[in-house]
Amino acid sequence: MTVLRIRIEAHDLPGSTCPAVPAAHGADADPGYRNVHVAVQRRDRPAGLLAPQPGNAARASWTLECTATPSPAGTDVTGPYVQGRPGDRFVYLSWGAVGETGTFTMFRRAKLLLGAVPAETLLAAVHSGLLVGRLGLTDALGRPLCARVVPPHIAWTAPGRGQGRC
Template structure:
């Protein structure tokens, strides 16, 4: 799989149990925002597409595209909330880093290039202080799954 380059990887980000009344968005590039495709009081859902470039020297996946932030060896996706998500007047101004290195390799290998499959991240939407999730999302606050379109 490491020789395949420029293939697409579908991702779904589910923000579970977000604090009520807080706007969330995924950051695209430096300052564009992606709104959710679905939202309920219990969960907020985003769909993004990543590209996989040539494998890194250590064989790790090379996540690329407008949602990939950071350096090639430390890629992440920003989940913005409050003011950073475009909610003027919010008491919150937060950004959470969803580290892509945490995605299990076997899930990526099954999902890449398959438009009927996606990697799904379930992210706890609330930080310890009760506000929106922020900083680097820790392993216990995120789980990775394979989603299949039926």
């Protein structure tokens, strides 16, 4: 077992509002949201959020303390913010509206699939102790990014020791 930090670096955040969208093609209407924030969701605790960031920030980042363990399928990454079963691990970025009382009401999530990290990048990250995922958080419609996120929408790198921002 090896200590591994995962740093998520986000840019191109969509703003502090998410406009309403009418129902179409069998989908429910989206009422729109104000005071939009994004955070990493803790495993097994949807209300457990790591460092909510405003949706209108220039950039956002989170560092997750994890462990990496060799497995028959490659490397298994676990930690308090890593979701899913072995071979299907991921990190949720949860989008929510923050109310007057500070309550975060989630309305969508982006699922960063760790299984989409190239094997050689993950091995280099285990060696260096750091895996970095860089992504934009605005979708093609100008709304908060959601659904499955894999390359090329996220770039995974393993900076060498002493490289990269902390």
